[in-house]
Amino acid sequence: MFKAKIFVNYKPSVLDPKAEVIQNTLARLGDDNVQHVLVGKYFELLLSGDEAAVRAQIDRICDTMLANINTESYRFTLEPVSDAAVAE
């Protein structure tokens, strides 16, 4: 069993008005040393199977559903999880 931690973000070339609002508001509150804000989405998936197959599967899931590849990029980490830990 694997736990996938998936991060989806806008590509740097795409304007993100939400991140701009957050950065501008932080600056107004005095945190004017914040140079950049990146807003994204975070997903955790538990998957069974061998690692190579699971990696390919996550790529497919991200490309078709979790990310819009026109505007977003993704990255993920995979960590082994024991079945006992999942049952808890």
Next chain:
Amino acid sequence: MKAAVLSFPGSNCDADMTWAIGDVAGQAVKLVSAQATSLAGFDCVVVPGGFSYGDYLRSGAIAKFAPIMPALKDFAAAGGYVLGVCNGFQILTEAGLLPGTLQWNTSLQFICQPTPLIVANARTAFSSAYSEGQQITLPIAHGEGNYYADDATLAQLEEKGQVVFRYAENPNGSRNDIAGLTNARGNVLGMMPHPERAVETLLGGTDGLGVFESLINAMKGAPADVATRTFA
């Protein structure tokens, strides 16, 4: 014309669209559930506005996997006319039937107001009832209508005349003021403004009728330049 209006969980312009095509334009129209798997017998499919699947993940991101979608893709691939309005436009881009993406309005506000548009191409199956350069007014009602495509895609859209409607006063940050566009073949149109909400003077205007009149004419095999333009 025998039109199907798709209804997803969360669609909320499906009844308006059915009324506009059926009661106002006088065409055969049927509401088709997104759970259905066939579009046999229809010559036009409309993907209406709303918040399909609650806009979970991204607008249109779940709808593109609805049971009806393989049939819609086959219908479009066979040259059938597909009109997507608002959330329907978002679904068509997510499904890959139209290029680009609709992002949050730059103001981050949901904008609901009559909006002046310029008809950028009146030689499509969806716009032949208008004249090129004509200014019309249609309501918009969206939070995510900010059209984005990369530079190469935009250049291609412009070169092939795929931009059909542009905002006269860009309300949402859309690149090249794009409010509506077709695929390269010209048989699929997506637009953020709502033509079905502008089909009676009681509603504040009738500028939306042209979209439906254009489609009806296209079905009749109308002007030759329309036919060659859309089925090249």
